[in-house]
Amino acid sequence: MITPSFEQGPIRPPSEASSLLVRVIRNCTWNRCRFCPVYKGCRSSLRLVDEVLADVEAMRAAADVLERAEAREGRDMVTTGALSDALSGALHAGLVPPEAFQVALFLREGGRAVFLQDADPCAVAPEKLAAVLERTRDLFSSVTTVTAYGRAATLARRHPSDLTRLAAAGLSRVHIGMESGADAVLARVDKGCTAAQLIQAGRQVLEAGIELCFYVMPGLGGRDLADEHVRGTAAVLREVATAAAPGRPLVVRLRTTAVVPGTPLAADEAAGRFALPDDIEVVAELRALFEQLEGVRLELRSDHLLNLLPGLEGSLPADRARLVAMLDELLALPAAEQAEFALGARVGVFREPQDRLDSQRQAALRRRVAGADDADASEKLEAAKRIRARFL
Ligand code: SF4
Structure with missing residues (x-):
């Protein structure tokens, strides 16, 4: 008999490719950022907590079937390559629903990571979200990390005790799309938050003991607001980074701005309201950003093809000079x-x-x-x- 089906959202960060995906909210409650193509045309809706809990139970039922299949074959569940024959066999035999492929990936990696979907799970009432977290942790005892995206405006509205409650229930990491720390840039792209909210949200998350990753978008200020974009971003990163515990620095992931056809930003560009910086202008922008991050402690990641230089990664402040030298090498070349x-x-x-x-x-x-x-x-x-x- 096939185990019950469950819902999966369409988006998760690359780093969550093998995580158990628990969909607590559908799509994006804001959905107005002008550069973002992800949920345009999709309506957001909250899910009843009972529905989400039923999904977690369904994922557990699928995991039981998959684990039994592995046990019958006498294989170790923790492998690093493609799915084992036992897991593939159970999927293809129709013992579990097709979406259990994600559960198989999760088991293959040792059953350690959970990702809450979609864009802003923290918009769910803290007590309800805590119930989902606790049930997930109960049913999947091997889990060590639970990650969610979070909007700064939502997290800044939360009382610090709400975030402490979520941390105690098992929320261990939050990814916030910061994009820029400059109010003029945030307003122009309709991000729906301010630099002050970014600082408050970021500090509250870190002070609750939750790891924090900020996504920053070089180039988002366009050519006209590039300096403001850099100054504001450096200022927010500086303020937030000081709230990180010694062993768990703020993580910053770079996502260079692209204009995706069909987005409101593409309309802005076509109308002359936005001029996308070229790659060398973006490199100069990053050079200026690093200049303004002197002494700031953070982990920098460049883990996306949107970025020109995949090697632009390191621990600041120790690696700042090396990263600046990498940018200077390119900036010193003839045009x-x-x-x-x-x-x-x-x-x-x-x-x-x-x-x-x-x-x-x-x-x-x-x-x-x-x-x-x-x-x-x-x-x-x-x-x-x-x-x-x-x-x-
Ligand atoms: S909050 Fe995130 S998902 Fe929603 S529109 Fe903005 S960038 Fe896209």
């Missing part, structure tokens, strides 16, 4: 070589500036980009800029 690198990086043939000197990679760039030899620097930068949107 034609900067553009050549940007285009090559965007089509996946260069990872770091020296790669442009490799003749095989050069040949690969020419094969992938017809007309690359005839394009001038500005045309290459424009082409590189447009490629960004493909990564969303």
Whole structure:
């Protein structure tokens, strides 16, 4: 007999690819950020806590079937490659619903991580969310991490005791789309929060003992508000980072701005209200940001294809000089070589500036980009800029 089905939301961060996905709210309650294509056209709705608890029970039932299949085969549940024959067999035999594929991935990785969906699970009343967290922890005792996205405006409204309650119930990490720390930028992209709310939300999360990851979008200020974007972002990061415990620094993930066709930001661009910085302008922006983060303690991640330089990662303040040197190396090149690198990086043939000197990679760039030899620097930068949107 097939185990009960359960709901899964469409989105989770790359780092949660093998997490148990518990959908506590559908889509995005705000859904107005002008750059964001994710939930446009989808209505948000709260889910009844009983429905969510039933989903968790259904996932447990599927996990039981999958674990029994593994036990019969005498295999260790913790593997790192593709699903074992036993897990695949149980899925294909129809013993569990198709969405239990995610449960199988979770079990394959040791059953440690849970991700609450969708965009703003913390909008659920704290007591209800705590009930979901506690039930999930009860039914999946191997879980060590429960992560959720959170909107700053929602988290800033919560009383600190609510966040402490959620931490005690098992919420261990929150990802906030900060995007910018500049009020003018936040207002223009209709982010629905202010720099003050970002600071309050971020500090409250950290002070409750919950790990915090901020997503920052270089380029979101456009060309006209680039300096303000950098100044505001550095100021918010500085304020929030000081609330992090010594062993658990604020994590910052970079997501370079792309204009996705069909979004309100694309309409802004078409109407001349927004000018997307090119890759070299973004590098200069990051250089200025690091300049203003002197002494700030945080972990920087560049774990998305939207970013030109995947190696731009490290622990600040220790790695700040190395990261600045990486940016300076690119900024010191002649304009034609900067553009050549940007285009090559965007089509996946260069990872770091020296790669442009490799003749095989050069040949690969020419094969992938017809007309690359005839394009001038500005045309290459424009082409590189447009490629960004493909990564969303
Ligand atoms: S809050 Fe997040 S999911 Fe919702 S519109 Fe903004 S960026 Fe998109």
